[in-house]
Amino acid sequence: xxxxxxxxxxxxxxGYDMVAYVPDEVADRLLxxxxxxxxxxxxxxxxxxxxxxxxxxxxxxxxxxALVMQGSGLGNSINAxxxxxxxxxxxxxxxxxxxxxxxxxxxxxxxxxxAAPRILExxxxxxxxxxxxxxxxxxxxxxxKLAFASLLPVALILxxxxxxxxxxx
Amino acid sequence: MAMNRxxxxxxxxxxxxxxxxIANLGKNCYDLFVAGHRPENLYTWGAMGSVSSVGLxxxxxxxxxxxxxLDGDGSLLMNLGxxxxxxxxxxxxxxxxxxxxxxxxxxxxxxxxxxGAADLAAIGRGAGLSHVESAxxxxxxxxxxxxxxxxxxxxxxxxxxxxTSTTAKVPRRPIYDKYRFMEAIESV
Numbered sequence: 001x002x003x004x005x006x007x008x009x010x011x012x013x014x015g016y017d018m019v020a021y022v023p024d025e026v027a028d029r030l031l032x033x034x035x036x037x038x039x040x041x042x043x044x045x046x047x048x049x050x051x052x053x054x055x056x057x058x059x060x061x062x063x064x065x066a067l068v069m070q071g072s073g074l075g076n077s078i079n080a081x082x083x084x085x086x087x088x089x090x091x092x093x094x095x096x097x098x099x100x101x102x103x104x105x106x107x108x109x110x111x112x113x114x115a116a117p118r119i120l121e122x123x124x125x126x127x128x129x130x131x132x133x134x135x136x137x138x139x140x141x142x143x144x145k146l147a148f149a150s151l152l153p154v155a156l157i158l159x160x161x162x163x164x165x166x167x168x169x
Numbered sequence: 170m171a172m173n174r175x176x177x178x179x180x181x182x183x184x185x186x187x188x189x190x191i192a193n194l195g196k197n198c199y200d201l202f203v204a205g206h207r208p209e210n211l212y213t214w215g216a217m218g219s220v221s222s223v224g225l226x227x228x229x230x231x232x233x234x235x236x237x238x239l240d241g242d243g244s245l246l247m248n249l250g251x252x253x254x255x256x257x258x259x260x261x262x263x264x265x266x267x268x269x270x271x272x273x274x275x276x277x278x279x280x281x282x283x284x285g286a287a288d289l290a291a292i293g294r295g296a297g298l299s300h301v302e303s304a305x306x307x308x309x310x311x312x313x314x315x316x317x318x319x320x321x322x323x324x325x326x327x328x329x330x331x332x333t334s335t336t337a338k339v340p341r342r343p344i345y346d347k348y349r350f351m352e353a354i355e356s357v
Contacts, residue, residue, distance in 0.1 A: 017230070018226070020226075041229050041230075043226075043229070043254065043258065044254070045222075046250025046251070046253060046254055049216075049218075049219060049248075050219065050222045050250055050251055051222075052219070053216060053220075053223045053226065053248075053251075054222045054223070054225050054226035054229075054254075055226060056219075056223055057191075057222065057223035057225060057226025057227040057228075057229075057230065058226035058227065058230040059226075060211070060223070060227050060230075060347070060350065060351055060354075060356060061226070061229075061230025061234075061356050062230065062231070062356035062357070063226075065226075079215075079216055079217070079219075080216040080219050080222075083216030083217070083219075084213075084215065084216040084219060084223070087214065087216075087343060088346075088347045089344055089347070090347075
């Protein structure tokens with residue numbers, strides 16, 4: 001099975017009720033599969049910070065959420081991650097498709113690609129890289145347990161080795 | 170003459186039963202706290218601009234509740250995209266009230282763009298919202314709030330308000346408040 005199918009099934013099996021996202025080519029198939037799942041609310045946000053806030057509101061309403069975005073969206077998401085999610089201890093899963101890392105072709109994507117691992121670390125957000133489709137299910141399940149035990153967001157990095165990266169159009 | 174916010178909040182609270190109210194950081198929190206602290210009030214302390222999105226997430230998660238958001242003009246100007254997202258998802262149970270003072274009150278009263286040319290009600294309509302009300306006095310505000318609480322939305326109510334000098338500080342205990350709020354709306 002492809003990684004998108006495994007991830008969509010595992011998210012469903014782990015009780016996620018809402019996925020907020022900013023559209024992305026790498027995650028396109030994943031989002032399409034999630035849209036087909038019953039009882040997962042899909043929120044297409046205009047920017048990543050908005051998506052974080054929507055998931056925080058859903059958590060206050062007793063729902064479990066995941067954020068799907070490109071690595072380049074990390075910068076946009078940080079104010080709400082700090083001022084809401086970490087600040088009042090709201091957990092959710094952050095699924096990041098890598099940009100600015102192995103195979104990147106866009107020069108201006110590379111600064112955030114270099115900085116992203118240390119930004120997550122500086123925020124105290126534990127992150128786990130997924131390189132192989134065999135690791136998807138166990139990593140999603142483990143990260144879910146960790147997020148909801150630590151009451152903090154936990155990040156999964158979809159490496160370009162896993163996803164094949166972005167097509168240059 | 171714009172309406173007094175503290176008085177507007179008192180009128181709003183008289184219309185409410187157990188509806189959750191999420192207040193934007195700063196003066197909206199202070200005035201809500203003074204107008205009437207209740208367990209269903211959530212006071213926010215950071216992530217300026219995101220309170221409408223928090224309200225959207227809660228409204229989607231809990232269709233059984235009418236969710237009231239007390240936003241600010243400076244804050245909403247930071248997150249205008251949320252109006253398009255709300256208009257697109259159309260949660261009928263969201264009542265988004267903007268207390269439009271034309272100033273960044275908590276940082277010293279500097280002018281926002283609504284003191285100049287920007288019109289948040291027009292922006293809301295342009296984003297695709299079809300239930301948009303403007304209010305410039307307390308009676309108009311109360312009428313709009315009554316409609317928003319009774320009729321399917323999502324509602325955007327832009328209320329021209331005066332800044333207030335409320336200095337009563339809300340207790341700074343956001344993690345405790347989160348649990349208290351979640352318990353009050355029966356999410357935990």
